[in-house]
Amino acid sequence: MPTVSMTVNGKAVSAEVEARTLLVQFLRDKLSLTGTHVGCDTSQCGACVVHVDGKSVKSCTMLAAQAEGAKVATIEGLANGTEMHPMQAAFKEHHGLQCGFCTPGMVMSALDLVKHNPSPSEHDVREWLEGNICRCTGYHNIVKAITAGAAAMRR
Amino acid sequence: MADTGIGASVRRKEDFRFLTGRGTYTDDINRPNQAHAYFLRSPHAHAKIKSIDVAAAKKAPGVVSILTGADIVADKVGSLICGWVVKDKQGNPHKAPAHPPLAKDTVRYVGDHVAVVIAETLPQARDAAELIKVDYQVLPAVVDPARALDPGAAQVHAEAPKNLCYDWEIGDKAATEAAFKSAHHVTKLDLINNRLIPNAMEPRAAIGEYDPAYESYTCYSTSQNPHVLRLILCAFVLGVPEHKMRVVAPDVGGGFGSKIYCYAEETVCTWAARKVGRPVKWTAERGESFLSDAHGRDHVTHAELAMDKDGKFLGLKVDTIANMGSYLSTFATCVPTYLYATLLAGQYTTPAIYCEVKAVFTTTAPVDAYRGAGRPEAAYLIERLVETAARELKIDPAELRRRNFIKPHQFPYQTPVALQYDSGNYERTLDEALKLIDYKGFPARKAESAKRGKLRGIGLSAYVEACGIAPSAVVGSLGAGVGLWESGHIRFDPTGSVRIFTGSHSHGQGHETTNAQIVSDLLGVPIDKIEVVHGDTDRVPFGMGTYGSRSAAVGGSAIFKAADKIIAKGKKIAAHLLEAAEQDIEHAHGVFKVKGTDKQKTIGEIAFAAYVPHNYPAGLEPGLDETAFYDPANFTYPAGVHIGEVEIDRDTGVVTVVNWAAVDDFGTVINPMVVEGQVHGGIAQGIGQALLENAVYDKETGQLLTGSFMDYCMPRADDLPSFKIGMTHTPCPHNPLGVKGCGEAGAIAAPPALMNAVTDALGVRHMEMPASPARVWQVLQKTAKAAE
Incomplete structure (x- = not known):
């Protein structure tokens, strides 16, 4: 079995995997980083979004081997101890999550949006979230949270 | 207690673990x-x-x-x-x-x-x-419930001839027939309540x-x-x-029933x-x-509403075929009967109602309760019928509803279909909703849309649901195999921290916060010293779980009762410690006081004394740990009015929801932020049903054609607007918290409001859900041809 090595949340990691192992399986099964979720099998739902070399990626859509040498960031790496990232804090403040299953993907996706567009409008946020499905919130409070999180990140 | 008690929008205790990727879902366990x-x-x-x-x-x-x-x-x-x-x-x-x-x-x-x-x-x-x-x-396969009873249809089970699971009825047939004979006008509709796939994430x-x-x-x-x-x-x-x-x-x-x-x-x-x-x-x-996963809805219905010359409802006749799928799921049989036909009075004083339901087997996945369960099917039928009647009688749809509402002084109100509504103020929610959407300003908005070449429509929906499921003896008499009470257990630790054990289960509803708010309020314990435990049969005494918007109304009431027991015991301990008579001890928010004095003990001191009982009432058991079981006296009856406004693109048939006002009466609200979130999610699922979602099986082969997120259209962020939310509060008179339940309201209210708006915009009497671009475009072509 091939060995893959990458940096995940700032830590060098390495593991033997079957060639067909997806990045999300590598994160969840090999590294026990279970904050990244699998909500579908057609790369539609976005529960598995992580950052690979600074870009948001659906980790169910890429092989672990394709992330060889990459810098990967997951939801577990965002907070500083008990102090949440401003985007995480905005999700809590604005009740942008209910069951929490889509949440890690939403937050990781939102951060990539803010990177491209530091002051997104409601319309921008709704368009950007096309690849993230939430069944609980009706998106209303997710949109509020992301615009507020973006504002907090500008400060 | 205002900041963490009942009525406060406390930020959720469970959010930190979800937001930092530290939730523990079943697949995270190895x-x-x-x-x-x-x-x-x-x-x-x-x-x-x-x-x-x-x-x-x-x-x-x-x-x-x-x-x-x-x-x-x-x-x-x-x-x-x-x-x-x-x-x-x-x-x-x-x-x-x-x-x-x-x-x-x-x-x-x-x-x-x-x-x-x-x-x-x-x-x-x-x-x-x-x-x-x-x-x-x-x-051979059979997938369409309307075809399952046909002679020659594929037989799913030898034990169920003609695929009939049951042929059931409710209401007074003769009285209803008589009402139709005396009617000035009858409005008739055939409707399909489309099959849905729950898709918790x-x-x-x-x-x-x-x-x-x-x-x-x-x-x-x-x-x-x-x-x-x-x-x-x-x-x-x-x-x-x-x-x-x-x-x-x-x-x-997420669960949504599934x-x-x-x-x-x-x-x-x-x-x-x-x-x-x-x-x-x-x-x-x-x-x-x-x-x-068990699917939802899948009804085929013919309904007729009889009215007098003023539009007063005289009678309602309903004939429904409900798809059970291939096998009976755990609660499948009660959905199109006791959770559906018992709600057919809606918010109205219709004196005579008769409903027949044939449940049928087909070669499709089992069908069971999905968010709302029976009540969305009832609300869709009633509210499409009422809106259609208003158009036929040329009466403003809000006015026709108003004429037929059950009035506040009529509660408790016995409907002709078994339920006794406990409380409500339907006219008030209607007035608030009309204000919130600016109903009077609609013609100007419609004209403005028309200038841009768009068709604009508005649609109302006034729903009532039966929640807080359910009084055990009542559901037992109707065929339930279980009682539907709930348990609540409050355990103090010697140093004053608290664990609440509840038999309800949170899968997004925020119970770890709202249940803690109840105890924080009643017993004066800081909310960060309270933890809510659920979801483990070895830790929680017993429970009937979460569905039917029951967690606060039934589960919260059990916790309230357990808190009462804590207070009763606390009074005995306080009386002893303060050298007073028990009847002289007053309690409020965790402070036990001798009436008319400043002598007092806090709940923390009481808990410590209970676990270190050195100076303690003779004969009283040590410990501060109480369990209560609560069996509701009746269902609760949340109700509300949702109004949707849509714009339709004539060239593409795309329906855009441009305005949405929801005013709901959930009685007392524990956490407005959480309740609004539940309403948002429910509306999204209701709009999903009406605009986007549809489970389709191939009629010949029985293959599921909508078997992925690429084929089954889930609502996404850019399909929905932000919502305008209002609330009225008529407390439930028969549970100690006055709460009614809020989890399903949006999914019940939204589909008829949306379809009333779509048909209003298109100027057509009826079209089936979902109002997808292809279907709307076809309707536009037909109406254009008819106009030529």
Whole structure:
């Protein structure tokens, strides 16, 4: 079995995997980083979004081997101890999550949006979230949270 | 207590772990030495299994065991049950064909369970499943409920001739016929309540485990009601004593009804764990969720409303065919009967109602309760009918509703379909909603849309639902196999921190916060010193789980009662410590005071004294730890008015929801932020049903054509607007909190409001859901042709 090595949340990691192992399986099964979720099998739902070399990626859509040498960031790496990232804090403040299953993907996706567009409008946020499905919130409070999180990140 | 008590928008205690990726969902759990299960599912809607050859698969790498229906028979594993007996017009119980966890000799829907492969890894299990050879004799399929009763339709079960599960009725037929005879006007509609697939974002999952040292099982499951799952697994399916089974439902990623039921997969994993001597884990792929999660709705209905010359409703006649799917899921039978037809009075004083329901079997996935469960079907029917009547009578739709509302002084109000509404103020919610959407300004907005070439429409929906499920004796008399009370347990620690154990289950609703608010308010404990425990049959005394918007109304009331017991005991302890008579002790928010003095003890001091009882009332038990069970006196009746406004693009048929106002009366509200969030989510699912979602089976082959997120259109962020939310508060008079329940309201209210708006914009009498661009475009072409 091939060995893959990458940096995940700032830590060098390495593991033997079957060639067909997806990045999300590598994160969840090999590294026990279970904050990244699998909500579908057609790369539609976005529960598995992580950052690979600074870009948001659906980790169910890429092989672990394709992330060889990459810098990967997951939801577990965002907070500083008990102090949440401003985007995480905005999700809590604005009740942008209910069951929490889509949440890690939403937050990781939102951060990539803010990177491209530091002051997104409601319309921008709704368009950007096309690849993230939430069944609980009706998106209303997710949109509020992301615009507020973006504002907090500008400060 | 205003900042953390009842009525405060407390930020959720559970959010930190979810936001930092530290939630524990079933698939996040891995047990030592676990093996992985993969289910081989039927590729046919209906077929005889002539033979199954597992020889080659058994030799595949990593395979631990392969089990089939023959093993189910050999081990005498029972049938999956339906826990609600509905009696037909003649008083006979519904037809209840066997539902084996692995098919014995016949498969009855695409996705039915044929075999389970257990292997060292999931890929190995999946690879091996491809080597199983099943010889099927394919039989005809029947998927459309309206066709299931036809002569010559494929027969799903020998035990249910003509595919009829039951033919049921409610209401006074003769009185209703008489009302129609005296009517000035009758409005008639044929409607389909489209079939939906729940699609909680977390797919179902289960881990079965067996400990031979204690001869006991553990089942980790994505369940909305772990105790009921344990009851069914033990008493009906596996024949295990309940004390030898632990069910754990950890963080669960949404349910919407689909995770209430006892499914084949958790049953098989638990049974197989003992057989193979290892924990057995299964997690659904989304494709499996589409195929095998219980679906929702799927009604075909003809309805007629009789009115006098002023538009006063005289009678309602309803004839419904409801699809049960291939087998009866856990509560399937009660959905199109006691959760549907009993709501047909809606918010109105219609004096005579008669409804017939035929439930039918088809070669499709089982159908059961999905957010709202029966009540959305009732509200859709009533509110489409009322809106159509208003158009026919040329009366403003808000005005026609107002003329027929049950008035505040009429409560408690006995409807002609069994329920007694406890409280409400329907006119007030209507007025608030009209204000919130600026109803009067609609013609100007319509004109403005027309200038841009768009068709604009507005639609109302005034719904009532029966929640807080449910008074045990009542549901028992209607056929429920269980009581629907709830338990609440409050345990103080010596240093004053508190754990609340509740039998309800949170899978997004925020119970860890709202239940803590109740105790923080009543007992004056800081909210960060309170933890809510749920979802584990070994920790929580007992519970009936979460569905039917019951967690606050029934579960919260049980916690309220347990707090009462804590206060009663606290008064005895305080009286002793303060050297006063017990009847002189007053309690408020955790402070026990001698009346008219400044002598007092706090709940923290009381708890310490209870656990370190050195100076303590003679004969009183130490400890501060109380359990209460609450059985509601009646259902609760949340009600509200939603108004939707849409714009339609004439060229593409795309419907855009441009304005939405929701005013709901949930009685007392514990956490407005959480309640609004529940309303948002419900509206999104309701708009989803009306605009986007539709479960479609191929009529010939019975294949599910909408089996992925690429084919089944889930609402996404850019399909929805932000919502305007208002509330009125008529407290529930019969539970101690005054709460009514809010989880399902949006999904009930939204579809008729949206379809009333769409048909208003298009100027057509009716069109079926979902109002997809293709369908709307076709309607536009037809109306254009008719105008030529």
